[in-house]
Amino acid sequence: MKVTNIENSGLHFTIILIPNFIEKLFGAKQKQVCYKDTEREYRMGGGGVYIDSNGRKLPPSNYIVKALDLFREQLYFKEK
Secondary structure, rough: OEEEEEEOOOOOEEEEEEEEEEHHHHHOOOOEEEEEEEEEEEEOOOOOOOOEOOEEEOOOOOOOHHHHHHHHHHHHHHOO
8 A cells, every 4th residue: 555645633644545556456445544643652763653543553664654754754844
């Protein structure tokens, strides 16, 4: 799945995921998922900790975590 759009509303992030060609062959559809930032919890080497709707923490090597951290950095530098 490829992250195409991220919307921010406070600590909640809504992400739209689009399947790649191989996933489309197996019948995968576009998804909209929500994640929450823990705000006060960070990992060594930078990066936030995000929780999915089931209450599980995403691992730091997850492509969604990397996309969310990049999105937050872009927002931070855009404000300055």
